[in-house]
Amino acid sequence: MAVSEWYQPKEGRAEHLVYLNSKAKELEKMLNKEKKMLIRGAAGRKSPLGGRAKIDDIVYFVETGGDMMVTHRGIITNVIETEKMTPDESVTFVNTYEKELNLSKDQYKRWAGKKFLAVFEIDKLEAIEPFKYRREKNMDDWIITESIDDIK
Template identity: 65%
Template sequence: MKSSYYEHVEGKAEHLVYLDKKGKELEKLLEGSKTAIIRGAAGKKSPLGGRVKIGDILYFVQTGGDLLVTHRTIVTNVTETEKMLEEESIAFVDKHQDKLNLAKHQYERWAGKKFLCIIEVDRLEEIEAFEYLRESNMDDWVITQDINTIKK
């Protein structure tokens, strides 16, 4: 059943987002113990660079899985940091851990990065599963205007 809440809205992006299967991210989102996703960068700029906005739709696929997109949600808040020192980054992750519910290996991956982005979500819903065209794209976050353009 397709919810009208998710109908494409002009100017809003649709994102394909990998969730960490080992960290049980999808399960945590479904049970409500996780309400936000994190991305980070050690380089010179923010990982998503302001390209995720409130109202955007995220479609989820699990790492190490069969490339099936099974759920979607809506972005309710985005917090992107300026460049941080390692201690500031760790404190930032700690501050948001109640929303992120990171497994130990995820915490170690993100805490300490120079730039972080927290994406809060709501209204997670199961969708009719579909495969997507991975091609040579190795990113764990793919931004598109219309998810249908990357469906297999």
Template identity: 60%
Template sequence: MYLWNSLQYEGIEGKAEHLVYLDKKGTELEKLIIGTKQSIIRGAAGRKSPLGGRVKSGDVLYFVETGGSLLVTHKAVVKTVLETNKMTEDESKEFVDAHASQLNLAKHQYERWVGKKFLCVITIDHIEIIEPFEYNREKNMDDWIITDDINKIKKVVFVNI
């Protein structure tokens, strides 16, 4: 059932940086900080994997909460990535259930991901608080933005002297 894992991508040159939206209502960031959650999930109902092998071990994730201040406040390192082949609804449920303890999903999150044809579980390591920053939010930004340098999407703040 599993298609990729992060070890298969170690040979790809360069590390990426990712801006990742976390569900404030599901207290995802809080759970990651206190250690009751070790992994993040993404899914797709379409014809391909949601992240398609573009996240790999060693990449850096920057976190922002949906419905919050939209300040980026924490970062972590990707430990492992597990992406699936196309699944049936039952296989999707089994996959989410198999990773339930490390995902620690709220009920509304569980219902969102179960049934997706493709799923990706990203396990993180070394979460830490950072100097908060704003970013340039585009109108149709997804909940996962990939860049080679987070500074490219940081909002520039001008100070009058």
């Protein structure tokens, strides 16, 4: 597969490996343009990614429960992070982006009500030459790295 020139990395930009929920068919929904945004949340004292995911960062995708093969990538085109919210404010926030998130019922239950939420709009989704993610002991569902080559 030829290397795409759709995006040239900018100095200081991160690359991310993001798990997509296979049961909720997140990758399929994104490829069919039925989903434009990803959501992450935290019940603790700060935003889920702490401002470390930025517009123009590259995101690579791996599906949960699979063979750890990374098959697609895209770029972050918008980031919206909340301040600390009440459960009602959190539900309202999730409902605001309901169409773009296209969450399953289980996903909705997981995220609506969290104290902190962030949504990430993804564009320029494309298939890439698949590679295997070397997971080691990392249990996070969103890994931030300087270069994706660091975790191949």
